[in-house]
Amino acid sequence: MRILFVKPNMGLVRGRPYDDRGRMEPHTFAVLAAITPDGHEIHLCDDRCEPVPYRENWDLVGINTEVYTARRAYEIADRFRAAGTRVVLGGCHASMIPSEAADHADAVCIGEADEELWGALLEDAARGRLGPFYQSKAGFRREFARPRPQTGLFRGKPYLPIRLTQFSRGCTNVCEYCATGNIWKGAFQTRDPREVAEELANQDRKYIFFTDENIVADSHAAKALFRELIPLKLHWTGQASLKFAGDPELMDLMVRSGCAGLVVGFESRNPADLATMRKPSNLAYGSYDEVVERIRDAGIMLWAAFLLGYDDETESSIRETLDWALSKKFAFSAFNILTPYPGTALYDRLRAEGRLLYDGKWWLHDDYRFGHAAFRPARMSPERLSELGLEARLAHNSIYQIIRRATDPKTNCKDLRSLFTYFAYNPLFRAELLKKHAMMLGYRGRERGGISY
C-alpha cells in the first residue's frame, strides 16, 4: 500500500499557519515506519512546514493527534475521507477520547502502535476490512524492543539538528492533570539499554532528546542506560522527576553520560496544590531550594516547568513562583496554564464541578485561543489567570532577564558549550512563545487548491 503519515500543525497565527522555528523531527513516524512490514511505500508530510498532498493517491493516511493539533488533524482527515481515502488516527488525543476521533477516521489506534497492532491494522486495511478501533496491549509488558527508527523519512525537511529517541514509556505516577499518566495508569516499561546505545551509535547527530516521560522513573534501569551512553560521548536532554536529585550515583552517571539539561516539572511550590495534583513526591527529596542547589552543583541546566492555576493559586503565588524561578537562574522556564485535557482525572473533576469553559470541548471551540485558561480557576477569573501566565512568560524571557540568567557560573555559563546552548535556544524560545500565544487552533478551511494555505 501507499501510506502517508501526517504530523498536523496547531493552527493559525494572524491568519497564517503557525511556523515553529523550534520544530523537531516527529519521532512518532520514524518509529511507525520502522515497524511497518516490508512491501509498503511510506511518505511523511509535516503539515508544520509543507503542504498536504491531498491530490496524490494514497491507500491509507495515518495522522497523529495531540490535544492542540486535534482540530487540524480532523480537518485533514475529513478532507481525505471526503475524497474516498481511508484515514487512521492515532496518538495521545485519539487515545484519550477515541469516540471523538472515530467521527473523523476509518480506524482509531488507541495507545501504542507496536508491531503486532500496526501489522494487524495494515493487513485489515489491505483486505478492505478495517475495524473502527485498534486497542494497544503494550501497557501490560515490562520491557519493549524497537527496531531502529527510520529517520530517512526526515531527509530534506527543516528540523532542529537534534535526534529524538526513547528509552522508556509510561510513568510510575498518575498525576491528576497529565494525559500520558492517565493513559498508562502507572505502567512503565523500558528498552534494553544496549539496544538504545546501539541505535544512538549508528546515527549522525551529537545532540539527543529523549522523549521519555520520566527517564529516571526506574533508577536502576536509568543507571544501566547512562553507563551504556558514557562511551558514546553524546549530549542529551530529556525529562526527569526530581528523584535523580536524591540519588548521587544516578546524578553522577547522568552527568558522565552527557546530560546537558533536563526538563523538570516543579509545577507548584504549594504542598497543598502538589497533593491535589497527586504529585507530593516532588517534595520527597528535600525542599525545592535544596534540590535545585544539588542539581546546580552537578552543573545540569534546568528547564523548570510550572503549572499555574491549581485551586490554591493566587495572583501573589504566581508572582512568587516567577521571582523564585528568576532567583534560581534556570536556563528556561515554562509557565503553563493548567489545562484540562480530556480523559484525565482533572478534566472529569472540573466537569463535575461545572468549571469547564467553551462547552467542555475547548480544543475544538471557535473561540478558544492557545495559552488561555479553559476552566474557571478557584481564586481568580480565567482571564486574569491567562494574563498572569503571559506576564510571567514575558518577564522571565525579557532581554534583560535572559542576559542576567546567563550568568550562572555553575550551569548556564559553566563552559562555552553551555553558553552556546543557552544563547542558541533562549531567543528562539522567547520568539516562539510570543508567536504562539493566543493562536487559533485549526486552519478553519483556509486551504486552496490542494495547498494548505
Ligand code: B12
Ligand atoms: C517530544 C514531545 C514534545 C516535543 C516535540 C516533538 C516533535 N517532534 O515535535 C516538544 C518538547 C517540542 C513538545 C512540545 C509540546 N508538547 Co509535547 N510531548 C512530547 C512527548 C514527551 C513525546 C512524544 C513522542 O515523540 N513520543 C514517542 C513516540 C514514539 O510515541 P507517540 O508519539 O506516543 O506515538 C506512539 C503512539 O501514540 C501511537 N501513535 C501516535 N501517533 C499515531 C498515528 C497513527 C496513525 C497510529 C496508527 C499510531 C500513532 O503509535 C506510536 C508508536 O507506538 C509527549 C509525551 C509522550 N510520552 O507521548 C509530549 C506530549 C505529546 N506533549 C504535549 C504537549 C501539551 C505539548 C505542548 C503543547 C506543550 C506546551 N504547552 O507548549 C507543546 C506543543 C506541541 C505541538 N504540537 O506543537 C502533551 C499532549 C497532551 C495531549 N492530551 O495531547 C504530551 C502528551 C505530554 C503530556 N504528558 O501531557 N512536545
Ligand code: SF4
Ligand atoms: S510525573 Fe510527569 S509524566 Fe508522570 S504522570 Fe506526573 S506529570 Fe505525567
